[in-house]
Amino acid sequence: MPRPLNILTLATLFPNASAPNFGIFVERQTAELASRAEADVTVVNPVGLPPWPISQLAQYSALAGLPEHEEWNGLNVHRPNFTLVPKVGGSRNPKAIAAAVLPLLKHLHGKQPFDLIDAEFFYPDGPAAMRLSQALDIPFTIKARGADIHHWGVDPKCRAQILEAANQASALLAVSQALKQDMINLGMDGDKIALHYTGLDQQKFKPVDRAAAKAKLDVAGPLFICAGALIKRKNQALAIEALTAFPGATLLIAGKGEEEASYRALAAKLDVAERVRFLGSVPHDELPALVAASDIAVLVSKSEGLANAWVEALSCGTPIIISEAGGARELVRSDIAGRIVAQDVGAIIGAIRSVLAAPPSQGDVRATVSHFSWQNNGDQLLEIFRKVTTAF
Known part of the structure; x- marks a missing residue:
C-alpha cells in the first residue's frame, strides 16, 4: 500500500473554543478525510488579530487566548496569528496570512514533507495557499463555498487575487453546480472545477416523533426554525415578519450575530416577541433535535453556495422554504422538499x-438527500487529491 498523502488543510473557517460552531462543516469534512488510512492531515487555522487597541475588544481577546497548537476533536490544529485590519484590510489578508504561516510550514514540511495544500475557503485562503505552495513547491487546491465568491469576488482588489489563485491552483471545488457557474462567470476555467457537495451525518440528522418533540419544547402549534448566523445576508427578518400571519406558531432562531438586537426589536415591534425564541449559538450536536421537531425550516438567504442547514433540515424530514440562491434547485426538485420563493414576506407566508396544508411525510423529505454523506464527500475529496499529486 502506498504511503498516506500528507495534506495541509488551510482554513480560516474552523471552530475554536470561543466559537465552536464557526466553520463546523470544514471540521466535519476534515475529520472524515483524517479518518482515512490514505491521508495524514494537519490543519492550519490562521487567526486574525487587529492592532492595539482594537485587539482589546472582547471578540478579539478571546481569539488571542487560543493555543498556538492543540488537538481539536482528534485533529492536529495549529493556529498562528496574523495581523488583521477590520472592515478595510480585506485585500491585505492573503499576504499577511502567508507571511505568518510560512515559518511554521517550513518547519513542519522539513520534518515530514506535505504533498498538497488544501485551501478550504476561496478568499483569503486561496491566494494565501498560492503563495505558500510556491514557497514549498507543492500543489494546492481551493474550495469555494459561497460568500467567498459572492462577497469577495465583487471587490476588484480581491477579485484579481482570487482569479490569479484560481489560475495557479491544480484543482478547484464548488459546493453546488450553481456556484460552479458563478465561478465560471467570474472568469475561472470550468474544466478545473469539480462539484463537491457537502457531507451529512444522517445518523444525527434524522426524523423523530414530531408531536413528542414539540411537546418537549412546550410548543402546541406550528413550529418553524431558522438556523444560521444572525447577519443580514441570512435574512431572518423575513421569517420574523412572516410569523405575524400565523398566530399560533413559534419561530426558533438558532445562531448569533450582529443583527440579533435589530431582530429582537423587530419581533417586539410586530408583537411576536413571545413567539420568537432566540436560542443563541446552539451546539451542533443539539441542533438535530430542534430541526427535526420543526414543521418547516425557513432559510431565505440573499446568497448561498449550498447551505448545510438546507441539507440537514431535509435529512431530519423537515421541508425547507428557501430563496433562489446558489444550489437551491439542486435540492428542491419537487414540493416534497419544500418551496423556493422570492425574498418577500408575502411569498414566504x-x-x-x-406546506402546512399538505405536509409531506418525513420519510419522503429525508429521501431527497439520501445521496449526501460524509463518506461520499471524503471519497471524492481523496480522489481529487490523488489526481492532483500524481499529476504535479
Missing part, C-alpha cells in the same frame, strides 16, 4: 401555508 404563501409557501408556509401551502
Whole structure:
C-alpha cells in the first residue's frame, strides 16, 4: 500500500473554543478525510488579530487566548496569528496570512514533507495557499463555498487575487453546480472545477416523533426554525415578519450575530416577541433535535453556495422554504422538499401555508438527500487529491 498523502488543510473557517460552531462543516469534512488510512492531515487555522487597541475588544481577546497548537476533536490544529485590519484590510489578508504561516510550514514540511495544500475557503485562503505552495513547491487546491465568491469576488482588489489563485491552483471545488457557474462567470476555467457537495451525518440528522418533540419544547402549534448566523445576508427578518400571519406558531432562531438586537426589536415591534425564541449559538450536536421537531425550516438567504442547514433540515424530514440562491434547485426538485420563493414576506407566508396544508411525510423529505454523506464527500475529496499529486 502506498504511503498516506500528507495534506495541509488551510482554513480560516474552523471552530475554536470561543466559537465552536464557526466553520463546523470544514471540521466535519476534515475529520472524515483524517479518518482515512490514505491521508495524514494537519490543519492550519490562521487567526486574525487587529492592532492595539482594537485587539482589546472582547471578540478579539478571546481569539488571542487560543493555543498556538492543540488537538481539536482528534485533529492536529495549529493556529498562528496574523495581523488583521477590520472592515478595510480585506485585500491585505492573503499576504499577511502567508507571511505568518510560512515559518511554521517550513518547519513542519522539513520534518515530514506535505504533498498538497488544501485551501478550504476561496478568499483569503486561496491566494494565501498560492503563495505558500510556491514557497514549498507543492500543489494546492481551493474550495469555494459561497460568500467567498459572492462577497469577495465583487471587490476588484480581491477579485484579481482570487482569479490569479484560481489560475495557479491544480484543482478547484464548488459546493453546488450553481456556484460552479458563478465561478465560471467570474472568469475561472470550468474544466478545473469539480462539484463537491457537502457531507451529512444522517445518523444525527434524522426524523423523530414530531408531536413528542414539540411537546418537549412546550410548543402546541406550528413550529418553524431558522438556523444560521444572525447577519443580514441570512435574512431572518423575513421569517420574523412572516410569523405575524400565523398566530399560533413559534419561530426558533438558532445562531448569533450582529443583527440579533435589530431582530429582537423587530419581533417586539410586530408583537411576536413571545413567539420568537432566540436560542443563541446552539451546539451542533443539539441542533438535530430542534430541526427535526420543526414543521418547516425557513432559510431565505440573499446568497448561498449550498447551505448545510438546507441539507440537514431535509435529512431530519423537515421541508425547507428557501430563496433562489446558489444550489437551491439542486435540492428542491419537487414540493416534497419544500418551496423556493422570492425574498418577500408575502411569498414566504404563501409557501408556509401551502406546506402546512399538505405536509409531506418525513420519510419522503429525508429521501431527497439520501445521496449526501460524509463518506461520499471524503471519497471524492481523496480522489481529487490523488489526481492532483500524481499529476504535479
